[in-house]
Amino acid sequence: MDVLANLAMGFAVATQPQNLLFCLIGVVFGTIVGILPGLGPTAGIAILIPLTFGMDAVSAIIMLCGIYYGAMYGGTATSVLINVPGESATVMTCLDGHQMARQGRAGVALGIAAFGSFFAGTVGVVALMFLAPWLAEFAVSFGPPEYAALMIMGLSTLSSLGSKSTLKALLMGLVGLILGTVGFDIVTGRPRFTFGTVELTDGIDFIPVAIGLFGIGEVLRAVEKGFKKHQVIDVKLSSVFPSAKDWLQARGAILRGTVVGFLVGALPGAGATISSFLAYALEKRVSKHPERFGTGTIEGVAAPESANNAATAGTLTHLLVLGLPGGGATAVMLGALIMYGVRPGPLLFEKRPDLVWGLIASMYLGNLLLVVMNIAFIPAFVQFLRTPPAMLMPIIVVFCLVGAYSINFSLFDVGLMLLFGVVGYYADKYEFPPAPLVLALVLGPMLERALRQSLIMSQGSMEIFFARPVSAVLMALAIASLALPVAAWCWRQLRANRGRLNHRQQVRML
């Protein structure tokens, strides 16, 4: 009953006119950000954070979350219509979605994706609603060692799951932690690594870093790569309603995608992209006709699309309850929450129920708005795909420049943003994932505080992290998440060597 009473309170908050307006603005921006190729939710949120300055924290976070899950809907359109994923969580949708479009079924692909996303998003929010308070009650007993272990686990799982190279992701995470040490020391209050610069005494702000890495870096890469002219397939409103046969075919995929999406999203470090990959792989495995995948089967669209939307609710579970972001977008959101003076964690449910339940209720409304928008206005949104890059790129940069300046009214932040823009450009080019850097920059000071408090508690002994059951389990998971890719690499090398040896022996015998 508590949950329902809280939800009712949440709806009272979410339906206030200004919150409804910011929810609408968030989902519209999110859909546009998702539609524009190359501009993902992380960049979208980072660039648009300055627009929330001066806003009340509830309205601001409702808008930022709207951008986050709105981008999942929007990304589908580019995947289906031009075979270019709007963002990484919709990569799998290209495989069957674009094939469906080429067969004249673009409307059905977009329709099933929108309905599936709505179902998965809503179920995800219901799961978040029941799971989060329970998890918060459990986490309320956490002390500094548990928090330190939790953050270490979050960073290590993001590094091992969220990128092609665990080593590169770890290195980026370490750079983020290092940047987090700049500024006043949290215990002694003396400045560190400021080199006499006043602007660095408060530390490196994460917003210019995030805007630079995700916004400017993306723009530089896009300008360098050049712009291909894509053939955009037109969609008519009448064609977006799936037939009864389509529904029957897709229902299992939507259900399985929802479950996989939420569960994978709830793992720190996994998130929407991995959940969509796993949902697609599962669907192919359970299908009676796996050979049809990749040729335009509706299950190939329904499963990943449902999964990436359910994952957003899963990711928000540990962001709100544990203060642990699962990826780049939620790391930026965590930073934004801290900036508004809100500290995510188990006590957030007690201290700011208006924010938590208002956000949860707004997600129901946001999903409803999105399904209506993505069905009724999809032909209009598709027009964004026709925006000339010569218009789009300057618009992005101008918003980045003004946004970075507006944080502290400082040109130093603008310079910092440009510097990290160059870092983001090279990072993207040579496959160094930027998300761990932002996550570590946000978590770094909190991790150092928890680490130092723990070591004060244990009088300098590291055993404290392994002596307490919860922190021991979390540390074991962190170690396992780092050890598994190494073990897998060794296994692959061993098999490759064995293969080479066998081949040589066969050649000799011949």
Added chain:
Amino acid sequence: MRGLAKPDSVGGLILLAFALFYLSQALTYPYSAETGMGEGFTPFWLGVLLALGALLLIVQSVASNKAYEAEETPDRVRALIWLALMVAASLSIDRLGMLFSLFLFTVASAKLLGRGWLGSVVLAVVLTGAVDVLFQWWLKVQLPAGPGEFKGFVDLLLSR
């Protein structure tokens, strides 16, 4: 791309240099204090871990044959000019004001991407107008005016 046949080694070297510089600075802070860890404890270990990781990346890169896919028609010069334009716009904010700097940046960058003069100017006017309305009027963010400030220039023209 021949010079960067092993870009991971270059990346590793840059990170190693950064780690060594950071370590040298970390050593200037006390490692331990009465309460336990000193200001230099975390930085020291972070520096050591980054240096070790960077070395591992260099070794891995030298040992493997990984090659990055050649991109179709990459235009590095255009990206570099764009970066230069962004830097120039940032540096001129103090002197010309935010809106006028952004106006000039928009015209130049849009032109560079193939938009005509008229289209570039129209885009710049609309965009700077939108920034003015959104940030200065709605969000009450005081953007640097500068002596050559765009709005002041327009106001001056209108007053004449």
